[in-house]
Amino acid sequence: MSLLLSQMLLLLAVASAAPDNRCLKKCGDVEIPYPFGIGAIGANCFGEGQDCICNSTETGIGANCSLGGGFNLTCNTMESGIKKPFFGNVEVLNISLVMGQVRLLHPVSSACYNSTYNNVTYKDWSLDMRDTSYRFSNLRNKFTVIGCETLVYILDYHGSNISYQSGCVSMCRDKQSIVNDSCSGMGCCQTSIPKNLKYYRVSFDENFNNSDTRGFDTCSYAALLEAEWFRFQTSYITTNQLMQMNNNGRVPVVMDWAIGNETCEVVAKRNLITSYACISNNSVCVNSTNGPGYLCNCSTGYQGNPYVSNGCQDINECNLQSNPCSDGICQNLPGNYSCHCPKGTHGDAYHGTCIPDLPLAVKVAIGCSGVIILLLCTMCLYIVYQRRKLEEMKRKYFKQHGGYELEEKMKSENAFNKFKIFGSKELEKATNHFDDKNIIGRGGNGVVYKGVLENQDVAIKKPKIINEDLKKQFGTETLILSDVNHVNIVKLLGCCLEMEMPLLVYEFVPNGTLFHLIHESENRVPASLDTRLRIAYESADALDYLHSKASPQIIHGDVKSSNILLDMDNTVKISDFGASKLIPKGEKQFATLLQFTHGYIDPECLMTYALTNKSDVYSFGVVLLELFTGKKAINFEESEEQRSLVSTFTMLENQNRFSEILHNQVKLEANIEFIQELTILIKECLKLKGEDRPTMKEVAEELNGLRTLKQHPFVVQQNADEMESLLDGLSNVTHADSNSTFNIESKLTGWSNIQGWL
Template sequence: MKLSPPLILRLISSLCFITTLALAISMSKPGCQEKCGNITIPYPFGIGSKCSANSNFTVICQNSTNPPTPFLSSINMEALNISMLGMVMVKLPVSPLNCSDVETTQYLATSLLGTPFTISSDYNSLAVLGYHITVILHAEEIGSIIGCRADCDANSTDTSCNGVNCCQTTIPPGLQELQYTYQSINRANTTNNSSCGYVFPVESAWFQEDYTRYKGLHNQTVNLFDQEFRYAPLVLDWEFAYSDNATCGYASSRVSYTPPGRYCSCYPGYEGNPYLPGGCSHIDECNDPTFNPCGDAICINREGYSECQYPDDNNIWSHPDENNRSRIKIAFISIGSAFGALILLLASWKSTKTIRKKIKENRKHKFFKRNGGLLLQQQLSATDNVLDKTKLFSSKELAQATDRYSENRILGRGGQGTVYKGMLTDGRIVAVKKYKRVDEGDLEAFINEVVILSQINHRNVVKLLGCCLETEVPLLVYEFILNGTLFQHIHDPNEEFPLSWEIRLRIAREIAGALSYLHSAASAPIYHRDIKSTNILLDDKYHAKVSDFGTSRSVAIDQTHLTTRVLGTFGYLDPEYFRSSQFTEKSDVYSFGVVMVELLTGEKAVTSVRAEEGKSLAIHFLHSMEENHLFEILDPRVLREGSKEDIVAVAELARRCLHLNGKKRPTMKEVAVELEGIQMLKEGSVCMQNQEDDTIDVDESSDFSSISASMHLDTMTAYSQDAHRQFLDEP
């Protein structure tokens, strides 16, 4: 886990803060016990209800152990260290999993709901120890799959926790409870309720220390069922507010409030507990050799700072004010002398101007190089100098276009960055994508998106206008798409422009045409890898535009698949890809099938409201077709406006796209041709008969079961949820 310098400094401060100050200043509420065993208890925490700010920060000191042990009563967990910088380290109970080959969903035993504590995403990771265990973490704050898989190797001496006997993944910020799904995969002699490992959040440093020592105690192999392994260190973030707008003690000017960490600290020159009234006391730098800045001079202690007195030529110690006057006199003399050098400075002005210009150019080149400009030029050199055709915007131009990246200009936020609405000097409205701080992963995604979009020329794919590489973070400039995402129009309908059946068919055809172009008509096949309704934009005429190519990949013409780590969005992700880590063009077909089902049903790809067997819209749809209940799950507008034949044809096509066996799915080219055929049949049908005869009359007399039966749904048995899970579990 990579930590930024500010976070590292904060962690170091939190570990050293209490031990350095507790010797001279009491950190607890006056009249209260300051320590429980070896642990200092700073206010707002306190031993007993009278010594803490409120019940959330009450500590119970158990004297039955040696040394005594502090417990946080609100969460019933042992405290290992408490920092006033918004962190506390606790002892998390750990128990083995009861595993089988069936997916199991459960919560972490300890919940922090209703308390000011959250699981720190900066200092913790989710650890998985075990034999052939796959774990997926669920949280409303994330839309993508987060998880990992631990495979068994009894002879391994690897302690890096990178997948052999142990794996780890990140934890989203702000969580107060963890819900995860786990399953024992390809494990011989698996029986229900047999212990196969552990899943728990843990301090990231544990992987380099305790896990390594633990393996060494068991002959280089972790004994997952050892009764000694019962706890793991966990870092929690905490927040505290008195009332109304008061957050830091009553110490006013001596205390600073530090967002976003939401903790208080004393100003420089002060020390103590900022949460106590008058808790920050002035440091006497003159009496402490560590802080004394005067050396051999006389040090005069002031409120919040110190001054030094220096001797004059007669060895008379002068007051700081007199010393300052002497310095001013010397300064005037220096200025007079410098005036004589003005001619020389004017002569060198031209040279200085040239040097400054060079420095500015070097700075821009530094950013260009750091943002992957050289690598981008390399990759685009094989595409007929596309970089020359793609405009390189200046940082000044884009700052003016977005009103210096005002919050009011934000169109959306994503995992890779923020998108702003802007207006160029020529009056064009554009969308400016500002990436987050660039590391290797973000840089690869940025370069990849430029390379992919630079090779695409299709009316249903969002157009890249240019980029800016001379800023601290890279920027991409796209054409502005006016009417938002397809997801918004399906799940938050607009009365001014409702999605009619005819428009839904047209959007499906346009998306299929764009994907068909990417797969088979581009200079090199392109797999999008994240098709979903939020990545489909609608322009001013409500035509579809496929967007967000940050995870897309180009492949060689003779290449059939990509082997990558699993990326995608839960609900749209191809189960065959999740099982094999091999992404094919048929994986995009599966995701498109889910979008088609969204258009048919008006339901979200994943929702907690749906029953357990239908949490995935794809499974729910296939199950409904199998049970001849297709017309019971369709959007009412689709039922009113669509013809029976068209609905059945589109549903059957979606079913084929969602086939669990990728080889049996149609290609996107075949999907596009079939949707065009449905449209041609629809237009021919309109010419032959009235629209009233073609639409569905939704009333109690409609025999939907006979309609569904005509689709030969008896062949759908393989698409039940049990079959879906069986497919994931087969070797």
């Protein structure tokens, strides 16, 4: 019901923003596209072809015809009878929706020396666009000064204070030093302006004037104008031609415009029934490059007006002047096109390489020898073609995955980094062409093969998907990840970028995963409590290294027991951090492939779509539950209320019964104090709010403290029956305060109890 209401409100908002069909679409020779508009449709406005200035106070200026504010224009009839659009008292020359720009006409400032009265007459103009949607284009405008012995300033004020000031000096030696189309300081001077300039005023320096003319005009001129339009002529300073041409001394200036003062990212987080302007289907939002605000563009393959409903229409690429398919047959698609070879041919129609099919009659006529020769030639050509095509595809994938940028990066780092770019042939040979017999791991994110490279066992991961937006930086990010150096983290040795899915090459860890140790080792002796504690501590320490000591810092993003590998002596090796999130210092966050696994997902991350290091802490809390209970994070064989290990823990912990689901080996070796501290630690890691969870550093320190507590020589070891009776008595022990703040020092209460026993 709420979704239907939101959709209805959205339709109403879009309908109210659309221009009325009676609005003027043109003023004189100038097109007026929405969000710009001429006046408004009001109670006394009817029909087309007239200036609709609303006389009704109900709708207000700008209603129905424009987006309002600075987008509302007037259409004035000049003395010559020609209609021209104006913004205030400034004439509008043309409007561009694609570029987000408006060209205006405004006066040239001047300073003229009068030899009769020995004084200077100044005409200093300014243009104020503050409190509007316009700002002067810093790319298409130049502050231009014309004259001799002239110094002119361009000023911007915020209140009574000058917030920006620059100047330009133009000098003259003789007429030979003045050259047409040259504006470098002799007779003409130009300088750039900063971004987001919305006001400017011209000020001539009175210490400079044209009293000593030497055959030059006694007037100097200055204006902020369109650089591409202006071409300096020597006649500008030998006569007053500049003031006589171009609409009586008016020159064009280019204004950038934008919607509102917020970015696309901010607008996207809001409800769409607010004032979002990109209402057409197949439209996209782009941030303004000159000051705050955003613009709307049609998506690739579409053109039109993105500010009106259904304004972006498909471009029929097949009807363009040049056929995009060369000799092939073009078929138009929504936002794109496809190419097909004509009937009787085959090949690459996109590049005009359609090869005629070989007729059967030709084969019969040539005879057996001719057929053999033809087949051999065709086969050779096909093999060459396929090889070239394969090499082209390799280069294409290599470029898409940022291979060339990666090579430059590796050169700049000299030979200190052992990271290597492997060729596809190397990895095919290492895995026997990715034979299924060499598969050592298979999951939702990809397949892992065992291979041999340079007499070294390696693990080669082949992902199933990769974010298209992040392909270009894939190689560079893997190079950064290869710098990770920790004894409990799998070493990333290199990558292959010549295939559709880039491959990652890791060191090989031979003893399986923690998941296998916990859940699939029925015939092995259960892991001791010391082993479980060491695995937990080494894992936490490795994650702490990624969070706080790696440069840049790394969020793993997919912490689970199947991503914790074990060496022959059960030494931890954290893996799959190549699908993580990097946090470069001083820059905004960017991410590679973000993966999630049911049962380990941080619920706050699902709600906010923001992956943080506290997301790893939550997932690690689930791993601790697995490790000390021997139960799976999600078990579909259990009842619905016990299917989730986290839910089961929460229910039993609230009833002081957590010890019931502990693994028998843990019950056998642990004491009550240890179980209490472990329960508190897991509970803190699994808190719903990330800010309430501890850091991985604090988790690692707490686990180290638990190891010390476990190994204290005065802790009495209980046999199985005695331990069971002690665990049954846990319900009478005062439960730890569920709202307490996680503090490592306060959690090491076991030591004080031990001292009490002594």
